[in-house]
Amino acid sequence: xSRKKIDMIVKAPHFYTMEGDGVGHRQGVSMAVDGGxxxxxxxxxxxxxxxxxxxxxxxxxxxxxxxxxxxxxxxSYNILRGLAQDTGNWMMYGLQPFDNAAxxxxxxxxxxxxxxxxxxxxxxxLGDFDTHxxxxxxxxxxxxxxxxxTQTVRAAKFRVYDPxxxxxxxxxxxxxxxxRNIALYxxxxxxxxxxxxxxxxxxGVDFLSIQMLQKVxxxxxxxxxxxHMHVQQGDRETYQIVKRYGKRPVELLDxxxxxxxxxxxxxxxxxxxxxxxxxxxxxxxxxxxxxxxAIIDGIVCPSVAxxxxxxxxxxxSDQAPGNNCHNIINEMKNVALFNKIKFGxxxxxxxxxxxxxxxxxGARAVGLGDLVGSLEQGKRADFIAVDLSxxxxxxxxxxxxxxxxxxxxxxxxxxxVVLSAVEGKIIMRDGKILAIDERDYLEAAAKYPEELGRRAxxxxxxxxxxxxxxxxxxxx
Numbered sequence: 001x002s003r004k005k006i007d008m009i010v011k012a013p014h015f016y017t018m019e020g021d022g023v024g025h026r027q028g029v030s031m032a033v034d035g036g037x038x039x040x041x042x043x044x045x046x047x048x049x050x051x052x053x054x055x056x057x058x059x060x061x062x063x064x065x066x067x068x069x070x071x072x073x074x075x076s077y078n079i080l081r082g083l084a085q086d087t088g089n090w091m092m093y094g095l096q097p098f099d100n101a102a103x104x105x106x107x108x109x110x111x112x113x114x115x116x117x118x119x120x121x122x123x124x125x126l127g128d129f130d131t132h133x134x135x136x137x138x139x140x141x142x143x144x145x146x147x148x149x150t151q152t153v154r155a156a157k158f159r160v161y162d163p164x165x166x167x168x169x170x171x172x173x174x175x176x177x178x179x180r181n182i183a184l185y186x187x188x189x190x191x192x193x194x195x196x197x198x199x200x201x202x203x204g205v206d207f208l209s210i211q212m213l214q215k216v217x218x219x220x221x222x223x224x225x226x227x228h229m230h231v232q233q234g235d236r237e238t239y240q241i242v243k244r245y246g247k248r249p250v251e252l253l254d255x256x257x258x259x260x261x262x263x264x265x266x267x268x269x270x271x272x273x274x275x276x277x278x279x280x281x282x283x284x285x286x287x288x289x290x291x292x293x294a295i296i297d298g299i300v301c302p303s304v305a306x307x308x309x310x311x312x313x314x315x316x317s318d319q320a321p322g323n324n325c326h327n328i329i330n331e332m333k334n335v336a337l338f339n340k341i342k343f344g345x346x347x348x349x350x351x352x353x354x355x356x357x358x359x360x361x362g363a364r365a366v367g368l369g370d371l372v373g374s375l376e377q378g379k380r381a382d383f384i385a386v387d388l389s390x391x392x393x394x395x396x397x398x399x400x401x402x403x404x405x406x407x408x409x410x411x412x413x414x415x416x417v418v419l420s421a422v423e424g425k426i427i428m429r430d431g432k433i434l435a436i437d438e439r440d441y442l443e444a445a446a447k448y449p450e451e452l453g454r455r456a457x458x459x460x461x462x463x464x465x466x467x468x469x470x471x472x473x474x475x476x
Contacts, residue, residue: 015063018373028043038377067420070331094466096459100459101453119433126147127366133149134184140192144435147192148366153201154177249270251275276303285365312362317331332355380424384420
């Protein structure tokens with residue numbers, strides 16, 4: 001019997017397919033890939049007998065996983081990494097002075113560095129969200145990754161607001177930002193062989209009028225795409241909505257019939273468990289950003305309550321001025337640790353559940369569960385290889401229990417990921433992204449901080465926030 005010619009065979013000691021309700025561990029198997037998709041995962045002898053591959057990926061001491069989903073990112077803020085931690089009123093008093101000083105060129109440079117960082121740590125799907133996304137789409141297309149891209153729609157004027165001050169809406173600004181979202185959808189949705197999808201991004205219910213919020217929803221539904229929106233992302237938002245409408249944000253959204261399967265709700269920081277459960281029961285999904293919200297607000301978001309109500313929850317790294325990194329391995333550890341501490345229960349949020357949030361549960365949450373998130377026949381071949389000989393992964397036990405998943409979640413840092421593939425094409429090997437010279441982008445980002453800092457200085461010191469005090473006191 002002649003063997004069928006295919007693009008790739010992947011062989012490794014361990015595969016974590018994420019099939020079923022667990023992690024789908026399999027040994028002694030290989031994966032057949034053709035046309036960017038997974039043909040099957042079978043015993044290695046069966047695969048060798050059936051197929052002849054143009055490319056063989058022999059991984060002698062590795063575990064293969066689905067590529068990680070980073071469901072919520074603001075990569076352009078990477079140019080402001082480390083500038084807004086350890087401060088109250090984070091958005092206005094921490095971030096805003098630097099955000100006001102950043103140019104579009106600097107933001108694009110920051111995005112490239114953030115995407116490089118994420119890819120190196122095993123992310124293959126990037127859920128980026130910002131105001132100017134054309135160059136991000138181009139860069140994601142260039143490096144070969146998958147993008148679930150959202151354009152910000154916002155009517156609230158961009159300025160520093162004092163605590164308790166209601167945002168000032170500019171409907172012209174709101175309409176212009178919505179028009180940019182529509183234009184981005186028209187240009188990029190389905191591009192790069194289907195690797196790029198465009199979502200609609202109201203920044204939050206507090207940043208738009210109800211009329212504009214409903215208009216965005218109608219346009220997104222007409223185009224068959226999802227809404228990716230910050231929801232009840234802090235007491236700041238709750239205050240704004242209660243003052244304007246006399247209701248908490250989730251109650252208002254429920255009254256507007258906004259909570260449905262087309263909504264990806266980010267954070268839910270100020271939600272009660274009951275509110276989070278309501279969002280889940282209505283069919284929406286959730287993205288939790290544990291590192292970011294812990295640093296910004298000192299809060300553990302109600303992702304456990306959301307899951308207990310039957311909802312899908314994805315992990316996100318959010319942004320580098322708050323979280324400082326774009327590494328989903330870090331977020332797996334954070335979501336497990338923070339919930340164990342919150343509930344005082346070491347059995348809450350086990351490592352395997354955190355891994356599912358970074359893979360199949362995350363893919364389902366952002367509307368990609370039919371394509372990626374697990375290694376199964378008919379799905380796209382987005383996968384990564386983790387080096388089990390790395391110090392952080394050793395020693396490896398397989399009986400009476402396997403420790404590979406706990407070591408990945410609690411011990412790994414990112415360099416353990418030595419290979420990444422999207423649509424059956426290897427895009428990162430041995431820590432290097434193949435389609436680019438990373439040094440060009442890393443060096444480009446280094447030229448902006450001096451001038452950007454000078455532009456932000458007057459407002460930074462006028463606000464006189466925590467970090468301004470730290471600077472004067474020699475603590476930074």
